[in-house]
Amino acid sequence: MKKRIMRFLHVSENDYSMVFTANRTSAFKLLAESYPFKTSRKLLTVYDYESEAVEAMINSSEKKGAQVMSAEFSWPRLRIQSAKLRKMVEMKSKRKKTKRGLFVFPLHSRMTGARYPYSWMNIANENGWHILIDACALVPKDMDSFGLSLIRPDFLICSFYKIFGENPSGFGCLFVKKSTVPFLEDSVSAGMVSLVPAKKTFRLLDEFSGTDSDFEHLSKLGLQEDELDSSNSFSGPISSQTMHSGRVEQGETSESQTTGTTAKQEVSKISEIVESGKSAEVMRQENGILEIECRGLDQVDSLGLTRISNRARCLINWMVNALLKLKHPNTGEIPLVRIYGPRVKFDRGPALAFNLFDWKGEKVEAPLVQKLADRSNISLSYGFLHHISFSDEYEEEKATVLEKRVNGAKGTVTNKRKEKAGLGITVVTVALGVLANFEDTYRFWAFIAQFLDADFVEKAKWRYTALNQKTVEV
Structure with missing residues (x-):
């Protein structure tokens, strides 16, 4: 191996x-x-x-x-x-x-x-x-x-x-x-x-x-x-x-x-x-020697770098474009999705950090988005962006964007470095695997589009309870 x-x-x-x-x-x-x-x-x-x-x-x-x-x-x-x-x-x-x-x-x-x-x-x-x-x-x-x-x-x-x-x-x-x-x-x-x-x-x-x-x-x-x-x-x-x-x-x-x-x-x-x-x-015994067949690596080798990279690049850029077009109706085109980091770009990784905002402009909590995605068999996670620097041009935006991370002992500030790292943004993240295809990407986009319905979160909670499922506090 x-x-x-x-x-x-x-x-x-x-x-x-x-x-x-x-x-x-x-x-x-x-x-x-x-x-x-x-x-x-x-x-x-x-x-x-x-x-x-x-x-x-x-x-x-x-x-x-x-x-x-x-x-x-x-x-x-x-x-x-x-x-x-x-x-x-x-x-x-x-x-x-x-x-x-x-x-x-x-x-x-x-x-x-x-x-x-x-x-x-x-x-x-x-x-x-x-x-x-x-x-x-x-x-x-x-x-x-x-x-x-x-x-x-x-x-x-x-x-x-x-x-x-x-x-x-x-x-x-x-x-x-x-x-x-x-x-x-x-x-x-x-x-x-x-x-x-x-x-x-x-x-x-x-x-x-x-x-x-x-x-x-x-x-x-x-x-x-x-x-x-x-x-x-x-x-x-x-x-x-x-x-x-x-x-x-x-x-x-x-x-x-x-x-x-x-x-x-x-x-x-x-x-x-x-x-x-x-x-x-798969393990094979040949001439008294134990050999291991690595099907995963062999499959990637057979596909080749060009095909894998091109597919990942096309999928992630399509995803970014499609998400940015989602805007709340009758609200003066308030965007549903805010993306952090690079947007459409030829050379970028197959990962995306974003947040969702309702028709009032208030952020939908990242853990809630992750839990609702789980119920739709879509694998999302959430994380914390930090070490963000704001120029004078964005100084006013800084106060509304940054939040203080509080997570048990991690919320205790002991020095300036930890105090600075404790300020950032909690975001939802999605990453495309090597076997991801357009169907996967479209299912993710369709799930996010449901948040254009102002009552989607409440409806999802009601359906979950109506199916006699255990209520999970979010």
Whole structure:
């Protein structure tokens, strides 16, 4: 699997080492706890939205004394403020012999679809930064085409989560340039996982009798005998931290949710992962060697980058045009939809951030839109845009657009950085998958168009109750 993925991404095994992680957040946290922020003090991120993975990295780095900085984005198209970012990248370091820190750069926003110039990575490299590329927002075929041979980052994180097959159907991948491995510190972070062959797991389950000693034996076998391939594993600090506890995390499940799990639960988890993955991977036994057929990657390869990219570009631009034409009747053409970030653009990602407004001009709450979409079998989510900068031209609009995020402990302001990050906009988000077609896009548009009916929300609540469904407070 490791060799197949590295070949798919055009990553050389001679230049990079790779580990499987439970998910994207685990990869970020593992790197943050291994990076020497005590000597290379700065962490510079370029994200226009709040990300659980990035917050985990920031929290870990701050505990080690890192100075955290973030790029800002100009309202209303949310483009990078180049002058401010360049100033932070070129900031002089007191320690000339060490790297300035870690520059975390996503190739495009997973929420707004805005793409960012690759030139920022070259500028950061020239100014003595370690570079982490976050490629999780890319569709699978894009991941093998963004020029790793030219950029050659120190770290790369990509996600194969919710791309093919049923859920749970993915994992995270952390790549580290071999010349950078000695620079890292020992890490006690969990999150590295081993992939367990289905045939072997089921054989062990068949022989399992149910005693505590068997549980312990099975847990150890499932992870110790299938550890990382020695020909491509870390020779540095990270490799010394193996999964001795038998923990297996799946999907985007956080690490805290699996702490203290018993061996019996782990066996059940492993079995569930294997069973749900049978449709995505086929194992073949040829000449005594276990081979894995990656149907998902093979299908993407057969379609090709041009066809996938053109379809995604046409669908997202049609969606933007169609949404902007929705306006409330008899109200002087008050628009139903407000889009944040780039609109129709040749080069943009297949993601969209927006909000809906009723005929009075009041915003429809994002969680409500998401719940109503769920009832129509449409997968939407909502997030929080932040680090937004308003010029003098939009100063009056700033007071009406920005809101303060309050979410338990996250609402507590402890410093200026957190206070600034706590101001932003809660938005609805939609992302097109690699297999999305026009029918999917049109169904989404038709669902949004229902909000032109002033009583749509109340009618939806009434229908839900009339069907004897459990009432959900929104």
